[in-house]
Amino acid sequence: MKNLYGVIGDPIAHSMSPAMHNDAFLSLGMDAHYQPFLIKREDLPVAIPGMKAIGISGFNVTVPHKTAIMPLLDEVDPLASAIGAVNTVVHENGKLIGYNTDGAGFIRGLHEEYGQPILDKRILIIGAGGAARAIYFTLGQQGAEYVDIANRTLDNAEQLKARCPYPVETFIFTLEEAEEKLADYDVIIQTTSIGMSPKMEESPLQLHNIRPDAFLSDIIYNPAETAIMKEAKKRGANVQNGLRMFAYQGALAFEKWTGILADPDRMEKIVLDKLG
Numbered sequence: 001m002k003n004l005y006g007v008i009g010d011p012i013a014h015s016m017s018p019a020m021h022n023d024a025f026l027s028l029g030m031d032a033h034y035q036p037f038l039i040k041r042e043d044l045p046v047a048i049p050g051m052k053a054i055g056i057s058g059f060n061v062t063v064p065h066k067t068a069i070m071p072l073l074d075e076v077d078p079l080a081s082a083i084g085a086v087n088t089v090v091h092e093n094g095k096l097i098g099y100n101t102d103g104a105g106f107i108r109g110l111h112e113e114y115g116q117p118i119l120d121k122r123i124l125i126i127g128a129g130g131a132a133r134a135i136y137f138t139l140g141q142q143g144a145e146y147v148d149i150a151n152r153t154l155d156n157a158e159q160l161k162a163r164c165p166y167p168v169e170t171f172i173f174t175l176e177e178a179e180e181k182l183a184d185y186d187v188i189i190q191t192t193s194i195g196m197s198p199k200m201e202e203s204p205l206q207l208h209n210i211r212p213d214a215f216l217s218d219i220i221y222n223p224a225e226t227a228i229m230k231e232a233k234k235r236g237a238n239v240q241n242g243l244r245m246f247a248y249q250g251a252l253a254f255e256k257w258t259g260i261l262a263d264p265d266r267m268e269k270i271v272l273d274k275l276g
């Protein structure tokens with residue numbers, strides 16, 4: 001029997017993951033198939049034992065199940081547990097084990113395009129939601145030294161810092177304060193939804209103090225260039241969008257299932273083709 005993999009979510013029809021993973025299986029000559037599964041929120045408690053019963057080898061998890069799935073799994077890796085979200089499940093020795101590859105995918109992609117080690121750099125994260133949590137905690141787990149957080153609601157950023165199980169030196173700022181201090185940072189990570197439709201022209205903060213040798217990474221990849229990326233480029237900084245992160249979270253999930261790191265360039269190209 002072919003090894004079966006998949007992704008669960010609602011909606012799921014537009015997920016890029018089946019094309020990315022099926023291409024990886026094909027290019028590596030592996031006899032496997034990756035299938036999207038539309039699972040409604042209320043069906044999750046029966047769907048998960050069902051995935052186990054049909055003998056699925058592994059699957060990705062997307063909106064709205066990333067947190068709700070956790071108590072339904074046999075084990076959750078400590079980093080995913082701290083983040084409070086699972087995006088990858090491995091079926092191993094009769095157990096479903098949950099992981100989170102979003103933060104690690106982001107850091108791999110950032111490291112590659114930044115071109116030098118980032119863990120000793122001065123990093124600013126803009127935003128304090130779910131995406132920021134995955135990135136901040138994974139930076140902490142990997143040993144980042146200075147990671148500050150700027151957010152509209154200070155309390156959300158304070159909670160993010162308080163819940164991080166890894167030692168990181170972190171100061172919390174309002175968006176206005178961060179604008180003034182921006183020259184302190186080597187790497188700036190934009191994690192809010194500002195810049196996506198319908199807020200395409202908006203930017204979470206102004207960049208008049210960004211250094212021309214700074215690097216700005218926006219986790220948004222559609223549009224390919226957000227207003228804050230354009231502004232950073234105008235001021236001489238290097239930028240990247242979220243495509244690399246998305247490709248790498250997939251490549252790392254693939255590695256958890258098969259032991260082989262899928263080619264992120266191929267995965268990235270498939271997403272670009274699909275975006276048109």
Ligand code: ATR
Nearest residue numbers: 127128129130131132151152153156191192193204
């Ligand atoms: P995700 O899980 O995708 O990261 P989220 O949890 O809804 O999304 O987090 C959204 C982030 O974007 C938060 O940091 C939020 O700021 P608050 O904590 O103040 O809510 C930020 N955000 C969303 N809309 C914003 C806006 N119009 N201005 C400033 N920040 C905004």
